[in-house]
Amino acid sequence: MNLVIQSALPLSASHYAAFATLVPGPQRVTPDAHAVHIAGVEPSPPAAFVTYCTAHALDYAYLAPGRQLSDFGLLAMDMDSTLITIECIDEIADYCGLKAKVAAITEASMRGEIKDFSESLTRRVALLKGLEASALERVYEERLTLSPGAEQMLAGVRAAGLKTLLVSGGFTFFTEKLRIRLGLDFTRANTLEIVDGKLTGRVSGEIVDAAVKARTLRETCAQLGLVPERAMALGDGSNDLQMMAAAGLSIAFRAKPVVRHAASVAFNHVGLDGLLRLF
Known part of the structure; x- marks a missing residue:
């Protein structure tokens, strides 16, 4: 699955570093830097990742690879x-x-x-x-x-x-x-x-x-x-x-x-x- 993590504010370098530790995988950042996609993730978030997202007001979701809006x-x-x-x-x-x-x-x-x-x-x-x-x-x-x-x-x-x-x-x-x-x-x-x-x-x-x-x-x-x-x-x-x-x-x-x-x-x-x- 692809994990999509979003923020109301642009994500910072410290966020990317935390994601690399909590949910390892290749990261793709959206052009406005408000979201990052991490590929090849199991759809079962680690407790530490959930705690981090809650503390930093981040939304996250799992989507099937290759899915497009169109x-x-x-x-x-x-x-x-x-x-x-x-x-x-x-x-x-x-x-x-x-x-x-x-x-x-x-x-x-x-x-x-x-x-x-x-x-x-x-x-x-x-x-x-x-x-x-x-x-x-x-x-x-x-x-x-x-x-x-x-x-x-x-x-x-x-x-x-x-x-x-x-x-x-x-x-x-x-x-x-x-x-x-x-x-x-x-x-x-x-x-x-x-x-x-x-x-x-x-x-x-x-x-x-x-x-x-x-x-x-x-x-x-x-x-x-x-x-x-x-x-x-x-x-x-x-x-x-x-x-x-x-x-x-x-x-x-x-x-x-x-x-x-x-x-x-x-x-x-x-x-x-x-x-x-x-x-």
Whole structure:
């Protein structure tokens, strides 16, 4: 296997020396010096290596030799706390003084403590009843920020020929704005019901839960003539697990423990552009 070690900052000579001792093998450094590839490594990291990476905020992953980004045809992404830094529903709730209450439900759902995502979303959206719909625009304009490395990642995957899918348990108001802003190919999310300029506290249509996310990945692959093994899936919460399991490569981004443990790769420190340095 190839071992890929990454840092948010350029790696130093002392890092390379430590790797040579902890995981011997030929080293290939990426042009920006943020990652090093070590070939011919057994996929069982020594305890001292894990301790070193933890102490120095380094991410590491094992990939099959010769794997290239262009081997894939689709990148499927979660939105909230993945492509963007916020949970949109929590920020919407802040405009009616209920952020703490809604955020607690969101956090429990993403950790997998609330098993029924649809029930969790229904509960949270109901708390928004009567809020002026203009709050959605304020969240987008004032609070929504892309995660570090997002635009670089998207540029890189497009250059390699991949299509992009943003599939979210959040809301179409945000996914559609991001589709236009970032040039995404496909989106799927929930629609907040709005009547007379106010949220009704309900979602229209089928709720995008874990099963729907996985189904959307498979359907998009079929539309593109791809087998699901040629898709990558990127997420952070338990609602992403089925989608990630359906893909050929799964990446947990600053994710909940249950997601980190299930994913092929976990990014706890580097930005989303770390995806490009895997290959």
